[in-house]
Amino acid sequence: MKSNLQPIKLFLVAAFSCTSLLASLTPVLAKPALGSSPSDAYGGLRLRSDAKTTLAQAKTFNQPPIPAGRPPGGRVRGGAKRGQVAGCPSTKPDLTALAHFTEEANSVINVWGQTTVERPSWFFYVPYTKNSPYEVEFVLQDQDDNEIYRKAIALPDKPGVINVSLPTTAPALALNKQYRWFFTINCDQEKNSPPTFVEGVIQRVELNPAVLKQLQTPEPLKRYVIYAQNGIWYEALTILAQLRDKNPKDAALQAEWQNLLGSIRLDDIAGEPIFLEKP
Numbered sequence: 001m002k003s004n005l006q007p008i009k010l011f012l013v014a015a016f017s018c019t020s021l022l023a024s025l026t027p028v029l030a031k032p033a034l035g036s037s038p039s040d041a042y043g044g045l046r047l048r049s050d051a052k053t054t055l056a057q058a059k060t061f062n063q064p065p066i067p068a069g070r071p072p073g074g075r076v077r078g079g080a081k082r083g084q085v086a087g088c089p090s091t092k093p094d095l096t097a098l099a100h101f102t103e104e105a106n107s108v109i110n111v112w113g114q115t116t117v118e119r120p121s122w123f124f125y126v127p128y129t130k131n132s133p134y135e136v137e138f139v140l141q142d143q144d145d146n147e148i149y150r151k152a153i154a155l156p157d158k159p160g161v162i163n164v165s166l167p168t169t170a171p172a173l174a175l176n177k178q179y180r181w182f183f184t185i186n187c188d189q190e191k192n193s194p195p196t197f198v199e200g201v202i203q204r205v206e207l208n209p210a211v212l213k214q215l216q217t218p219e220p221l222k223r224y225v226i227y228a229q230n231g232i233w234y235e236a237l238t239i240l241a242q243l244r245d246k247n248p249k250d251a252a253l254q255a256e257w258q259n260l261l262g263s264i265r266l267d268d269i270a271g272e273p274i275f276l277e278k279p
Contacts, residue, residue: 061100061233061236062229069178071108072111072112072180072201073110074109074112076200079094088134093268093272095196095197095198096198096269099200100233113201114202114204114205114233115203116204116205116207117235119172120166120173120202120234121238122138122234123238124198125161126159126162127159128155129156129157129159133189136152136153136154137182138150138183139184140180140181143179148170149171159272159273160272161241162275163276175205176204177204178201179202180199184197207230215227223235224236224240228260240256244274248274
């Protein structure tokens with residue numbers, strides 16, 4: 001009887017060891033420090049095995065009301081100023097800001113969104129490549145139209161979504177202040193034609209303690225859902241973009257990316273490749 005039990009014991013020991021090994025290989029998700037930049041906070045994220053369950057709980061982005069005061073205005077698709085024709089070649093899709101926007105009854109577009117961090121990231125689809133001799137710039141202004149940051153942008157190897165992060169050398173966004181951003185592509189070296197551009201407004205807000213407590217979860221997908229449900233566009237977009245960058249073939253993430261961009265009618269951008277700035 002003793003000799004018959006020995007193989008069973010060895011099998012159980014081996015099975016337990018394999019289970020422990022598999023558990024140790026499960027991705028560990030880093031918890032970001034609140035108030036840190038998205039590129040630092042989410043740069044090392046990897047996808048957990050329960051992604052489908054978490055994403056199944058997600059809902060379409062919860063759009064907050066337009067802030068009081070002067071309407072933000074802006075432009076989510078590329079073009080020149082009213083009455084002018086941009087000097088850039090026509091493309092489809094055009095230059096596009098991956099920014100939350102609303103369209104009013106009078107067809108006025110308001111491009112704006114909320115963030116909770118001092119130095120957020122912006123995302124843009126650019127239809128031109130580094131082989132094009134175009135000048136590309138990102139500019140950020142405070143609510144008094146004072147320029148606080150300007151950066152020349154390098155175009156990617158092929159058309160796709162890129163991000164621009166506010167560095168530590170630039171002034172941090174103040175709470176409850178509105179900032180206007182511009183992303184401009186000048187295709188005419190002689191500058192006889194106006195550039196194509198997108199623009200919008202970003203506002204840093206503070207979440208209530210109950211939501212901040214929920215955000216202590218180390219799982220990025222759960223934080224994504226919390227940010228989306230609370231109308232925080234920039235953090236929701238950043239988390240999902242970085243997860244997609246790390247897991248480009250994950251069907252659940254692809255579907256949620258389509259869902260998020262589709263919620264603001266940017267479905268045509270959802271299938272474009274993502275080229276994230278390395279920290």
